Amino acid sequence: MLNLMxxxxxxxxxxxxxxxxxxxxxxxxxxxxxxxxxDLTYMGGIERGKRNPSLLVLVRVATVLRLAPAEILKKPxxx
Amino acid sequence: MLNLMxxxxxxxxxxxxxxxxxxxxxxxxxxxxxxxxxDLTYMGGIERGKRNPSLLVLVRVATVLRLAPAEILKKPxxx
Numbered sequence: 001m002l003n004l005m006x007x008x009x010x011x012x013x014x015x016x017x018x019x020x021x022x023x024x025x026x027x028x029x030x031x032x033x034x035x036x037x038x039d040l041t042y043m044g045g046i047e048r049g050k051r052n053p054s055l056l057v058l059v060r061v062a063t064v065l066r067l068a069p070a071e072i073l074k075k076p077x078x079x
Numbered sequence: 080m081l082n083l084m085x086x087x088x089x090x091x092x093x094x095x096x097x098x099x100x101x102x103x104x105x106x107x108x109x110x111x112x113x114x115x116x117x118d119l120t121y122m123g124g125i126e127r128g129k130r131n132p133s134l135l136v137l138v139r140v141a142t143v144l145r146l147a148p149a150e151i152l153k154k155p156x157x158x
Contacts, residue, residue, distance in 0.1 A: 053134050070152040
């Protein structure tokens with residue numbers, strides 16, 4: 001049985017990685033959503049870890065954030 | 080405009096990474112599909128680069144293949 005808790009954490013990890021990079025680049029959610037061709041409310045949901053985005057959505061967001069898609073799926077180093 | 084061709088390539092890259100790792104581990108598609116709790120035909124479609132799996136499907140497959148999810152989204156080194 002796959003650990004469902006760990007599964008849910010991945011939505012929060014990916015959301016955090018996207019938000020952190022977006023803020024690093026000084027971009028708004030609106031700009032990223034527009035360029036990644038996704039709905040603004042969906043973009044907000046992804047960042048809050050509430051959505052389960054598909055591979056191609058992840059790739060589009062990564063492309064807009066000038067990141068390799070693998071970077072979005074990395075666990076942030078412990079601070 | 081995001082390069083749609085590049086987008087489609089990512090489905091083939093991810094499918095290739097999953098198939099290569101599965102074969103390295105000597106597992107069948109059936110075994111991985113069962114453990115990752117996904118449909119066998121869907122698993123076949125992912126490996127052929129025909130599907131657009133969600134984040135949580137990618138994480139479940141990565142977990143079964145004992146890989147960090149980021150590994151599945153890496154471009155294979157040029158041979």
